[in-house]
Amino acid sequence: MGNLFYNYYEVVSVILFGIGFTTLLFHRNMIKKIIGFNIMDTAVYLFLAAKGYIAGRAAPVPDSAESVKRMEDFINPIPAGLVLTGIVVSVSVTAVMLSLTIRLYWRYHTLDIDQITILAKREQYQREQDEEDGK
Secondary structure: OHHHHHOHHHHHHHHHHHHHHHHHHHOOEHHHHHHHHHHHHHHHHHHHHHHHOOOOOEOOOOOOHHHOOOHHHEOOOHHHHHHHHHHHHHHHHHHHHHHHHHHHHHHHOOOEHHHHHHHHHHHHHHHHHHHHHHO
């Protein structure tokens, strides 16, 4: 139980990931699914940032040439770079998901994914029937 309190960032990131995953699975509304996906992204970024930080070490940005003493005095910059890259990709993916959601709403007038699936299948069936009648 002591490790849970010591590694609380990791515990919080796992809880956030679980919340995002259940939101993604159980909600039918597409906006709620996008929010769940973003919560999952945030959990992954929190986990990476927590794993990349080491208490007592400085950021790998030296003030001057003489301030660089040992590599052991700095944290690893790679997790921070991964988090920043992931945030940029996440914002782009979210923008694409939201734009597709808007287009689906304009076409089917609903955000319920089950209703969209039913309407799309009905539309496809109607198109196939029209093609057969035209032959």
